[in-house]
Amino acid sequence: MSSPIYAIGDIHGQLAFLEQALAWIEADGGPDAEIVFLGDLVDRGAESRAVIERLIAGQAAGRRWTVVKGNHDRMFSRFLSDGTLHDDQVKSGIGWLHPRLGGAATLASYGVTEAETRPFAEVLEQARQAVPATHRNFLETLPVYEERAELLFVHAGIRPGVALAEQAEDDLVWIRAGFLDDTRPHPWLVVHGHTALDVPCHHGNRVNLDGGAGYGRPIYPAVFEGREVWLLDEGGRMSLG
Template sequence: MHTYAIGDIHGHLDQLMRLHDRIAADQARHGSAPIVHIGDLVDRGPDSRGVVDFLMTGFARGEDWVVLKGNHDRMFALYLTDYTAQDPGLRSEFSWLHPRLGGVQTLASYGVKNAGERPLAPLAREAIAAVPASHRAFLAALPTSYQRGDAIFVHAGIRPGVALQDQTETDLVWIREPFLSDTRDHGALVVHGHTAIDTPTHYGNRLNIDSSAAYGGPLSAVVIEGRDVFHLTEAGRIAIHP
């Protein structure tokens, strides 16, 4: 049994489509399997709307895809529900429209221009009108975890020592410490993104696949068989060892 996973997308539709082509070629050799998207579909990159459209279209035609909720997806959905609300995982000095977060680029992909320079209330009204209701419903309904075989897929990580069913959504989409430095076995390999690194890295108890697409790095895909992991490259599968 194998499972594919794709790291934090952040609006990079072109890279996402290339990885799906690469996965399709691997499936032709090894058999079909679910494809898990680890979250952060939106923000920072140029085509968040296109990413959401692509994934929704795949679901509509019955693709065996899983799309998890990332913190950026949750912030976007929250903004469209109440633009004055603050995500509990976000530091109080920031908002989703802060230049470091990427909300401005997401709204631009929906045709809402110059979002960082406009009064908040009329901007929010325009944003709500510009984002299709189907997109809002899709983002709001994204699950926060998926388990298959020996792997648990979440966006950010888990609270160590807490059963999966007892994890909070905020931890699943926002956590870094104490998860990143915890070396204990979590009962399954935790596959996550959220913390940007250079290349997919296997730490024994967890696998980080956020290879910094949000910051100019590549989007990455991996194949997981039990606890064996392979980076899916143009040259084929390359084993990733702890």
Template sequence: MFYVLGDIHGQTAALDRALRLIEADGGADRPLYFVGDLVDRGPDSRGVIQRIIDGQDAGRDWHCTLGNHDLMFAQFVLTGRVSHPEIKSGKTWLHHRLGGVHTLASYMAENELDHPEWTSWAEAQEAGLDPSSASLQQALSDAARAAVPERHIDWITALPLMCDAPDNHLIVHAGLRPGRPLAKQTRSDLTWIRDGWLDYDGPLDHRVVHGHTALDFPAHHGNRINTDGGAGYGRPLVPCVYEGGQWFTLDETGRTPLQPAA
């Protein structure tokens, strides 16, 4: 038996509820896999990362794969870079649709900004951030390097791209490039893929468990299970559990079978 949580996106209250549901199901000491995208959009990315680190430090059998939003966050702190070639819209990580500003706010609420217009993060928020401003990006990058704990960035950059799970399951963030051996899957495929993956209904060497593409509720597609129920957009974070050859979702009433789509 093992559990999987889809994209959390800075929602600590939703994470705490999901962990309580897992504990009530008898899974507190069972393996738990996080598919990544711990940060952005929600109000407390810092708290989400710290809760998972604390759980691992306490000896919980918790595993996490790298999500594209986690990657963009670490990239910004380390390099100040806000763009990524996989973002086809051209929006930067600081754009409100991607949610990087919310991640920074969870770390930097009290930190000063060395910026000609604003002396604090709160002032910048109140004024309405201009993510395209090079001077603001530099000020935020400098402040982020001072505010974000080194351990958080070290932890993110050490996250694996995939995790093996029992009964031939494979945990990844976004998916796989069908027909390509695991050893030749790229970081871009594993953290960003949609085209050529979401519409693939053929056989795979593993049953793949992923997130990345937000749905209204987790879905079983036969060869893959998408666990992203849209917590980053205000929907519940739904724990998924595998036991005895079957998948289930959890809520306060207990388990509900997660059946392959017809």
């Protein structure tokens, strides 16, 4: 039997929920458990800086932690690198600092306050000074997927029928239409987040682990042994199908 792999969905700056999920994983699999984090580390919650710091520190300490890039992580990174506020995938046209996307909360965690109302150039300059280079490099170098035998870990999903090497990053970090409604089997069980649910759910060809931390709901990590999957809470494993 293959060693278990654990996965944590969207965190969205919720450090307490992250620490709780890590404790549940350690209780099940020990301190050396392999964990894949599905992106959207930042935005909406109040502690995006602390979340990134926690993940960087874990990797530096030799933890078997892999973090894939989410759309919110990319928006944060692009804002810092070239001042981009609007992602073409946001059809409503709202910018990253809008409360619905939550970028202002991320900047506030670095001490850059009132980002929505102050002059943009001033906010951008302050943000570039406030966000450590280690955090920027971490965000810029995140992979967009992680493949493990029968499992594919990705933030949003895949374009069905397209070879993995040919998948567009926009799809991997943003896709909903064409993926969520496709019930055909994929080459892997796709493990993703991005689309918030009340609780994580197994959909047959995919597992959605975004339980809505960005809206204040707890993070329930999952454990995979092959294609078998369970959620974890304080009571241990709960079968997810």
